[in-house]
Amino acid sequence: MAEPLFNRLCLVGIGLIGSSIARVAKKRGDIAKTIVVTTRRAETLQRVRELGLADVVEADAARAVEGCDGVIFCIPVGAYADAMRHIAPHLAPGVVLTDVGSTKGSVVRDLSPLLPAGVHLVPAHPMAGTEHSGPDAGFPELFEGRYCIVTPLPESDPAAVEKVKELWRRCGSMIETMDPVTHDKVVAIVSHLPHLIAFTICGTADDLAEETKEAVLKFAASGFRDFTRIAASDVDMWRDVFLNNREAVLEMLSRFSEDAHAFGRAIRWGEAGFIEDRIKRGRKIRRSLIERKQA
Numbered sequence: 001m002a003e004p005l006f007n008r009l010c011l012v013g014i015g016l017i018g019s020s021i022a023r024v025a026k027k028r029g030d031i032a033k034t035i036v037v038t039t040r041r042a043e044t045l046q047r048v049r050e051l052g053l054a055d056v057v058e059a060d061a062a063r064a065v066e067g068c069d070g071v072i073f074c075i076p077v078g079a080y081a082d083a084m085r086h087i088a089p090h091l092a093p094g095v096v097l098t099d100v101g102s103t104k105g106s107v108v109r110d111l112s113p114l115l116p117a118g119v120h121l122v123p124a125h126p127m128a129g130t131e132h133s134g135p136d137a138g139f140p141e142l143f144e145g146r147y148c149i150v151t152p153l154p155e156s157d158p159a160a161v162e163k164v165k166e167l168w169r170r171c172g173s174m175i176e177t178m179d180p181v182t183h184d185k186v187v188a189i190v191s192h193l194p195h196l197i198a199f200t201i202c203g204t205a206d207d208l209a210e211e212t213k214e215a216v217l218k219f220a221a222s223g224f225r226d227f228t229r230i231a232a233s234d235v236d237m238w239r240d241v242f243l244n245n246r247e248a249v250l251e252m253l254s255r256f257s258e259d260a261h262a263f264g265r266a267i268r269w270g271e272a273g274f275i276e277d278r279i280k281r282g283r284k285i286r287r288s289l290i291e292r293k294q295a
């Protein structure tokens with residue numbers, strides 16, 4: 001077995017993503033010698049103890065990060081600045097600070113000004129997830145065969161960047177490096193906009209008259225059901241994603257709205273060719289996802 005990457009690794013927050021990291025780390029043994037977990041609520045900490053996800057469970061995040069050579073933020077992105085203010089004076093020089101947040105520009109914006117000297121920030125985003133949350137929802141295979149996007153800063157220490165990449169390789173992921181602006185645009189179209197549409201379509205269905213709503217639920221085993229899966233996602237996480245990737249989401253929404261109106265216009269004017277073309281493009285994209293084993 002390879003040497004553990006970290007001597008003492010602290011997970012700040014432990015829901016779906018944090019607990020999946022803890023599970024891979026426990027299973028492999030070459031990610032961290034000691035896993036420390038801290039989280040906001042006593043109930044969650046208790047559950048972490050019951051599930052045996054950590055070697056050390058610590059309620060106070062400041063104490064939890066003390067003596068650690070690796071720290072991973074696994075909390076909603078809107079909570080980063082407060083968490084950082086609390087732990088910053090307790091971070092050891094040389095520590096690698098990384099995260100799993102779904103937005104990256106906001107992470108650099110919120111964490112960079114609070115970074116103590118000698119702390120290496122290397123933001124990352126595992127492109128893997130489910131609609132479930134909490135420490136029970138995680139599983140060690142979550143990241144296998146999925147991309148992890150690492151968004152180092154120009155001044156990031158190359159050894160720290162390599163360590164974060166190796167962490168994700170050991171979790172089974174494929175690594176892609178990007179700047180935070182490109183990352184935020186990419187995820188706005190592949191993840192944030194689809195969630196916005198799913199939340200909206202469920203809201204529209206819910207707004208319909210009572211009898212119609214019944215019918216919607218009764219016959220939901222068509223396209224609607226696929227939207228409801230992602231619409232079941234965590235409230236805090238998704239509120240923070242939309243508020244912290246505002247520009248990119250609004251840009252993609254505006255492009256989407258134009259295209260949706262064009263589709264509507266084609267339906268109104270009976271432009272069969274246009275409609276067929278859109279459907280063919282959808283089928284082509286689905287086929288290429290299957291070929292890339294990302295479906």
Ligand code: NAP
Nearest residue numbers: 013014015016017039040041044075079101102129133134
């Ligand atoms: P989760 O299952 O809902 O767990 C959230 C964790 O953050 C819990 O430990 C929770 O603590 C803590 N937390 C929530 N609000 C907090 C606050 N205001 N201050 C401090 N701690 C707080 O979430 P998750 O799905 O693992 O997501 C964690 C991060 O991963 C997010 O940044 C998200 O954008 C990113 N991500 C998620 C997915 C996905 O599909 N879910 C995929 C990739 C990346 P308590 O339980 O103690 O309250």
